Amino acid sequence: MRALRPGVTVPVVVLRALLLVLPCAALALALPQVPHGWVVIGVVLSAAAWAWLPDHAVGVVPLVLVGGWWAVHDVVDWRVLAVGALLVAAHVCATLASYGPSTLAVDPRLARVWLARGALALVPLPVTWLAVRGLDPGLAPSWLWLVAAATTVGLLLVTARLVRPEAR
Amino acid sequence: MTSWRPTPALVRACLLALGGIAGGIVLGQEVLVVLAAPFVVLAAVGLASRPRQAPRVVARLDHHRLHEGQGTTSRLEVDDLTGVEHVTRVGTRTAHVATSPTYGAAGSLVADGLPGLEFSPRRWGRRSVGAERVALTSAWAGWRCGPLDLPESGLVVLPQRAPYDSRAEVPQPDGLVGRHRSRRVGSGTELEGIRPFVAGDRLKRITWPVSLRTGELHVVTTRAEQDAGVWLVVDGLRDLGVSGGIDGAASTLDLTVRAAAALAEHHVRTGDRVGLLVVAADGSRVPLGSGPRHLQRLHGTLARVRSGARGTAPERLDLGAGTGSVVHVLSPMLFTPLVTATASLQRRGASVVVIDTLGGALDAPEGADRLALPALAARMRRIERDDRLRRLAELGTPVVPWRGARTLDTVLQQLARRERVPKVRT
Numbered sequence: 001m002r003a004l005r006p007g008v009t010v011p012v013v014v015l016r017a018l019l020l021v022l023p024c025a026a027l028a029l030a031l032p033q034v035p036h037g038w039v040v041i042g043v044v045l046s047a048a049a050w051a052w053l054p055d056h057a058v059g060v061v062p063l064v065l066v067g068g069w070w071a072v073h074d075v076v077d078w079r080v081l082a083v084g085a086l087l088v089a090a091h092v093c094a095t096l097a098s099y100g101p102s103t104l105a106v107d108p109r110l111a112r113v114w115l116a117r118g119a120l121a122l123v124p125l126p127v128t129w130l131a132v133r134g135l136d137p138g139l140a141p142s143w144l145w146l147v148a149a150a151t152t153v154g155l156l157l158v159t160a161r162l163v164r165p166e167a168r
Numbered sequence: 169m170t171s172w173r174p175t176p177a178l179v180r181a182c183l184l185a186l187g188g189i190a191g192g193i194v195l196g197q198e199v200l201v202v203l204a205a206p207f208v209v210l211a212a213v214g215l216a217s218r219p220r221q222a223p224r225v226v227a228r229l230d231h232h233r234l235h236e237g238q239g240t241t242s243r244l245e246v247d248d249l250t251g252v253e254h255v256t257r258v259g260t261r262t263a264h265v266a267t268s269p270t271y272g273a274a275g276s277l278v279a280d281g282l283p284g285l286e287f288s289p290r291r292w293g294r295r296s297v298g299a300e301r302v303a304l305t306s307a308w309a310g311w312r313c314g315p316l317d318l319p320e321s322g323l324v325v326l327p328q329r330a331p332y333d334s335r336a337e338v339p340q341p342d343g344l345v346g347r348h349r350s351r352r353v354g355s356g357t358e359l360e361g362i363r364p365f366v367a368g369d370r371l372k373r374i375t376w377p378v379s380l381r382t383g384e385l386h387v388v389t390t391r392a393e394q395d396a397g398v399w400l401v402v403d404g405l406r407d408l409g410v411s412g413g414i415d416g417a418a419s420t421l422d423l424t425v426r427a428a429a430a431l432a433e434h435h436v437r438t439g440d441r442v443g444l445l446v447v448a449a450d451g452s453r454v455p456l457g458s459g460p461r462h463l464q465r466l467h468g469t470l471a472r473v474r475s476g477a478r479g480t481a482p483e484r485l486d487l488g489a490g491t492g493s494v495v496h497v498l499s500p501m502l503f504t505p506l507v508t509a510t511a512s513l514q515r516r517g518a519s520v521v522v523i524d525t526l527g528g529a530l531d532a533p534e535g536a537d538r539l540a541l542p543a544l545a546a547r548m549r550r551i552e553r554d555d556r557l558r559r560l561a562e563l564g565t566p567v568v569p570w571r572g573a574r575t576l577d578t579v580l581q582q583l584a585r586r587e588r589v590p591k592v593r594t
Contacts, residue, residue, distance in 0.1 A: 006271070007270065007271030007273070055175075055176050056176060057176055057179065057180070059176065059180050060179075060180045060183050060184065063180070063184055064183075064184070064187070067184070067188065067199075067200060067203045067204075070199050070203065071191070071195075071197040071199040071200045071203070072197075074197070074199060075199065076198060076199060076202075080199055080202055080203065083203065084202060084203050084205070084206060087203060087206075088206045088207075088210075091177070091180065091181065091184075091207070091210065094177065094180075095175075095177040095309045098175065098176065098177060098309070099254060099256055099275055099303075099305060099309070100256040100258060100273050100275050100303070101258055101273055103258075103269075103271035103272070103273040104256060104258070104273040104274070104275050105269070105273075107275060107276060107277065109277055109280065110254065110275075110277055113277070117210075117308065120209065121206040121207070121209045121210050122206055123206075123209070124205035124206060124208065124209060125202065125205055125206050127205070128201055128202045128205040129202050132198040132199075132201065132202055148189075148193050155186060155189075158215075
């Protein structure tokens with residue numbers, strides 16, 4: 001009996017398996033504290049759906065659930081770094097898997113390109129982590145929050161403008 | 169024209185980046201900012217890498233006319249590759265066409281060249297290949313153009329060049345020049361005899377040893393060399409059996425068409441004139457002709473043969489051929505009218521050879537129940553057919569199963585000998 005569907009290669013299966021495993025592992029870092037059952041079910045199901053359809057918008061759900069859980073519990077120790085790396089790795093795996101159908105073999109050169117990009121994207125992670133741990137928000141001037149909020153709104157508007165489909 | 173649209177990866181990165189930052193500021197959750205930071209980079213670079221122009225994509229086949237087993241490549245042409253990082257092609261699978269990559273999905277970085285799809289038809293006929301979907305992706309997988317649907321292209325697949333060769337003479341060469349030894353004396357190279365010199369003989373034909381020995385001038389006579397008219401009658405009324413292409417089992421029509429192609433190629437290369445009559449629902453007829461262009465025409469006509477339930481066997485094979493022609497009837501001989509027409513052709517003076525192309529089409533598969541209804545029906549059909557062929561052989565028409573090279577040698581030699589025997593026609 002064939003273990004794989006015809007045309008599906010092992011690297012593709014590995015990528016999709018990682019899509020299921022990585023968000024779950026990011027949540028599992030909370031052990032021995034056990035997240036709420038609904039959170040676990042939500043992460044596992046949405047990660048499974050993401051593994052099945054890497055090019056689908058459902059992929060944002062496990063990342064939001066995992067990130068949200070860690071934010072709610074306000075953990076700022078080393079595990080946040082690991083969680084961030086796992087979520088970025090999941091994002092990169094999904095991106096690699098979404099270049100074509102499951103019968104498209106993983107291009108090694110493209111994989112190397114995305115490995116480098118993933119590493120580059122991880123650069124701000126320790127910087128912000130150190131900033132969050134080392135800086136006291138209470139000491140920041142009030143205008144800084146206004147500027148940050150205005151910048152965020154500006155970024156939202158620019159992004160919305162950029163991703164708007166062109167008129168035909 | 170399809171424009172560039174953000175990929176789900178970019179949308180995901182944007183949502184996580186902006187949601188994380190906004191949530192961090194509004195809710196005071198620093199962890200969200202930390203986790204969102206990598207996605208800010210991915211979103212920003214992805215957004216910035218948007219290509220400006222929607223490219224025009226065309227796929228072209230290197231060849232539109234191939235023999236079975238040969239291959240061609242479908243190449244992609246994109247007018248503007250600015251900002252494009254990766255190209256993915258997914259071709260639809262076509263019956264009897266092998267594709268490389270096997271499942272039709274190919275992709276590569278633009279820096280490595282555009283991906284090609286290779287097609288190799290495994291069975292003669294008309295095939296439609298090249299229908300595919302193409303997606304172009306920008307750098308950082310931020311934007312995607314497509315999938316674009318590209319139309320298919322027609323591919324004429326000529327029958328395989330089966331190895332066929334024959335050293336036998338054609339029984340009744342009737343042309344002007346050619347490679348076959350004629351029954352008539354002429355200016356060939358094949359020795360016919362030595363006779364006394366008569367007025368009008370060429371001086372270069374004098375054989376001096378014999379002339380000196382006998383004291384009288386003698387000349388060497390040779391046989392003329394002539395070409396022959398060869399008709400190929402192809403039975404396209406039914407296609408029995410399963411066709412696995414050149415790599416698998418052959419149906420009756422596969423055997424018929426490939427045998428006809430091999431015979432046509434052999435005779436045209438020998439210098440004979442070859443004609444073709446396709447007996448099918450939409451039958452066709454190619455008059456006698458010779459040369460490479462005529463061979464292409466014959467192969468093209470064979471590639472268009474299609475069997476259909478509407479086809480009925482003719483009562484008479486109208487070849488418009490003289491009595492000197494050689495007729496090869498390639499058929500599994502499953503229809504009585506075709507057998508009758510073949511017999512009447514033989515009676516009209518043509519040298520007819522029936523090439524049996526049934527193969528193993530009526531054989532029961534391994535492990536099948538021999539008493540099951542389909543197996544019984546197949547055996548009855550085979551018995552009826554064998555009886556028809558036996559009666560045809562009794563009338564003087566040789567029947568030989570197609571076995572590739574030298575299938576016809578013995579039969580043609582026997583026919584040639586028979587043609588030399590004086591006979592009385594009533």
